Amino acid sequence: xxxxxxxxxxxxxxxxxxxxxxxxxxxxxxxxxxxxxxxxxxxxxxxxxxxxxxxxxxxxxxxxxxxxxxxxxxxxxxxxxxxxxxxxxxxxxxxxxxxxxxxxxxxxxxxxxxxxxxxxxxxxxxxxxxxxxxxxxxxxxxxxxxxxxxxxxxxxxxxxxxxxxxxxxxxxxxxxxxxxxxxxxxxxxxxxxxxxxxxxxxxxxxxxxxxxxxxxxxxxxxxxxxxxxxxxxxxxxxxxxxxxxxxxxxxxxxxxxxxxxxxxxxxxxxxxxxxxxxxx
Ligand code: MF3
Ligand code: CO
Numbered sequence: 001x002x003x004x005x006x007x008x009x010x011x012x013x014x015x016x017x018x019x020x021x022x023x024x025x026x027x028x029x030x031x032x033x034x035x036x037x038x039x040x041x042x043x044x045x046x047x048x049x050x051x052x053x054x055x056x057x058x059x060x061x062x063x064x065x066x067x068x069x070x071x072x073x074x075x076x077x078x079x080x081x082x083x084x085x086x087x088x089x090x091x092x093x094x095x096x097x098x099x100x101x102x103x104x105x106x107x108x109x110x111x112x113x114x115x116x117x118x119x120x121x122x123x124x125x126x127x128x129x130x131x132x133x134x135x136x137x138x139x140x141x142x143x144x145x146x147x148x149x150x151x152x153x154x155x156x157x158x159x160x161x162x163x164x165x166x167x168x169x170x171x172x173x174x175x176x177x178x179x180x181x182x183x184x185x186x187x188x189x190x191x192x193x194x195x196x197x198x199x200x201x202x203x204x205x206x207x208x209x210x211x212x213x214x215x216x217x218x219x220x221x222x223x224x225x226x227x228x229x230x231x232x233x234x235x236x237x238x239x240x241x242x243x244x245x246x247x248x249x250x251x252x253x254x255x256x257x258x259x260x261x262x263x264x265x266x267x268x269x270x271x272x273x274x275x276x277x278x279x280x
Contacts, residue, residue: 001209007192008185009209012279014113015250015257018185018211019279021058021115022248022259024108028052029119030262032078032106036121038098042080046091049078049106061107061114061188072231079105079118081234086217086225086242087179088232098124101131103244107188114188116213117260118246133171134220135243141165141196141216142245145181146265147272149214149249150256152206159198162216166196174223176242178234181215184248208253215246252277 001009010018031052032045053060060077067073074088081089081103082096089103096102105118120135127135141162148161158181166173181194192204196216221240228235236242247265250257255277258265264276 005191005204007183007204007210008190009207010185010211010250011209012252014185015209015211015252016279017111018113018115018248018250019257019259021108021110021113023262024052024056024058024110025106025115025117025248025260026262028106028108029104029117032104033119033121036096036102036123038096038123040096042082042089042091042094042096045080045104046076046078053077053108056110059109061109061116065188074232077106079103081105081242081244083241084235084239086176086219086234086236087244088234090230090232096123099127101127101135101241101243103242105244105246112186114184114186115248115260116184116188116246117248118215118244120243120245130220131241134173134218134241137166137169137171137173138216138218138243139245140169141218142214142247143268143272145214145216146247146249146256146258147269147274149212149251150269150274154201154203154205155192155194156198156202157200158212158214159195159203160200163197166216166218174219174221174240176217176219176223176225178225179217181213181246184211184213206251208251211248211250211259213246213248215244217242217244252279
């Protein structure tokens with residue numbers, strides 16, 4: 001069913017189907033996180049993701065994305081964005097080094113339903129203090145945005161919560177504006193856009209059955225980005241480093257469910273006073 005402003009509204013059974021895709025995404029991101037270390041090529045992480053897809057009978061949301069609109073089809077199953085790469089880095093021969101920050105963004109389709117999530121890993125577990133702060137600030141903003149979904153009446157309530165999280169993090173970060181969160185379900189990118197900045201009480205109304213990808217993308221400098229000649233890789237316009245965290249969240253009658261986390265978001269949301277609904 002498609003509700004107002006073209007936002008897809010899922011049944012309980014359809015959200016349960018989306019959970020299957022979400023679990024494949026969660027599992028793949030854990031496997032890729034375990035594979036991240038100095039000396040690994042970004043293409044090696046793509047191979048890990050392909051194995052998880054095959055093991056689960058799932059299909060990539062990303063591979064060949066864009067072909068239907070005549071833009072350069074995305075050539076891999078994961079976006080791997082290192083340091084100054086903001087989003088949509090194409091896996092290849094780049095070798096990870098200790099101290100790099102690596103955003104790993106992955107989407108999977110099970111029975112026609114999509115899940116989409118991203119994590120930013122620190123290679124070797126240690127990096128510059130500013131970069132480590134950025135990773136944690138972006139992760140926290142993602143969870144603050146996800147928690148806001150529980151009470152949000154409009155998209156702007158989520159956007160405002162993400163922006164407030166950035167504004168109050170104790171460090172000046174750039175909020176990337178060219179890329180936003182989005183509705184998700186029978187396609188990866190659906191209405192509504194979910195910007196990482198904005199005003200509470202504005203934007204499309206939300207209701208049970210909607211699913212949203214919440215994905216703050218912050219930098220240590222300028223929020224501006226430049227797209228490289230490969231037509232995908234987006235880098236910061238000032239060379240500053242960027243971090244990206246994302247989860248797919250379902251709005252149910254009784255709460256929210258983080259479909260791309262193994263625990264459904266229980267631990268992080270409990271810390272924010274939000275109870276999850278596993279439709280169970
Ligand atoms: N996961 C990204 C997003 O959240 C999309 C990746 S672009 C693709 O919007 F081409 F790789 F699919
Ligand atoms: Co997304």
